[in-house]
Amino acid sequence: MTTSDGINFLQRSENRNMEPSPESRGIPQPPLEYPYDPAATIIPLPAVCEINIPSRDFYTVMENRRTWRRYTDAEISLNELAYLLWCSQGVKRVTSRPVTMRMVPSGGARHPFETYIVASRVTGLEPGLYRYLAINHSLQQLAAGTQYAAEIGEACLSQAHIRDCPVSFWWGAIPERSTWRYGTRGYRYMLLDAGHICQNLYLAAESIDCGICAIGAFDDEALNKFWGVDGITQFFIYGASLGKKPAD
Numbered sequence: 460m461t462t463s464d465g466i467n468f469l470q471r472s473e474n475r476n477m478e479p480s481p482e483s484r485g486i487p488q489p490p491l492e493y494p495y496d497p498a499a500t501i502i503p504l505p506a507v508c509e510i511n512i513p514s515r516d517f518y519t520v521m522e523n524r525r526t527w528r529r530y531t532d533a534e535i536s537l538n539e540l541a542y543l544l545w546c547s548q549g550v551k552r553v554t555s556r557p558v559t560m561r562m563v564p565s566g567g568a569r570h571p572f573e574t575y576i577v578a579s580r581v582t583g584l585e586p587g588l589y590r591y592l593a594i595n596h597s598l599q600q601l602a603a604g605t606q607y608a609a610e611i612g613e614a615c616l617s618q619a620h621i622r623d624c625p626v627s628f629w630w631g632a633i634p635e636r637s638t639w640r641y642g643t644r645g646y647r648y649m650l651l652d653a654g655h656i657c658q659n660l661y662l663a664a665e666s667i668d669c670g671i672c673a674i675g676a677f678d679d680e681a682l683n684k685f686w687g688v689d690g691i692t693q694f695f696i697y698g699a700s701l702g703k704k705p706a707d
């Protein structure tokens with residue numbers, strides 16, 4: 460990767476250099492979320508309106524936000540997990556177009572991410588891998604086991620907070636959802652969209668006294684392999700570890 464690769468990408472993705480998009484050529488839009496097997500184990504999550512979230516002053520939450528890389532041994536409750544998933548990717552409604560309107564903005568409401576979690580210590584959740592089914596606000600169990608946090612920590616240059624945290628969040632980008640409208644420029648919007656998701660997760664975590672650390676340092680090939688994606692039609696670009704804050 461050289462500087463000119465980056466500049467080439469920026470120039471290539473200028474609006475005036477865009478090829479006609481699949482949308483403008485009449486190609487139907489890709490699904491709003493990946494299909495899932497209805498026979499899989501699905502865990503419904505409590506709606507946020509049913510969860511008692513302590514009210515916090517918004518400015519104080521923003522001011523206290525910071526990155527944590529150590530967590531206590533405490534579990535995260537299912538209510539807390541539901542709140543965190545909702546705040547970062549929850550679907551408020553599906554419009555008639557159809558697009559999803561979520562807790563975060565997204566260029567053209569393309570919302571090109573699938574959210575996955577590695578759960579090690581979430582009350583009532585078997586340790587393992589899960590996918591957040593955002594439209595139904597539920598979890599699909601993908602695999603059970605206690606080894607996954609250590610494995611994904613290795614894929615992220617052996618970052619200990621990923622191995623040790625009760626839960627980590629992972630965002631897999633589906634570029635077709637963005638490029639359907641924006642062509643190559645869609646890749647710019649995906650990267651911007653990812654920042655909104657993680658920022659909401661930071662603020663939601665702070666609002667319930669959890670610590671969090673964004674994760675952008677990883678071996679792309681190893682991370683994509685961990686989640687079983689091809690790195691082209693879906694690839695992982697961002698994640699976050701999360702847990703209860705230790706005494707400072």
Ligand SMILES: Cc1cc2nc3c(=O)[nH]c(=O)nc-3n(C[C@H](O)[C@H](O)[C@H](O)COP(=O)(O)O)c2cc1C
Nearest residue numbers: 524525526527528615618620672673674675676677
């Ligand atoms: C895009 C991005 C990627 C990051 N990746 C990592 C990471 O892989 N590991 C890590 O320990 N911190 C990571 N961080 C956290 C930053 O190091 C942290 O935000 C920065 O030091 C500023 O500290 P603050 O968040 O407490 O203000 C990342 C932050 C961002 C925004």
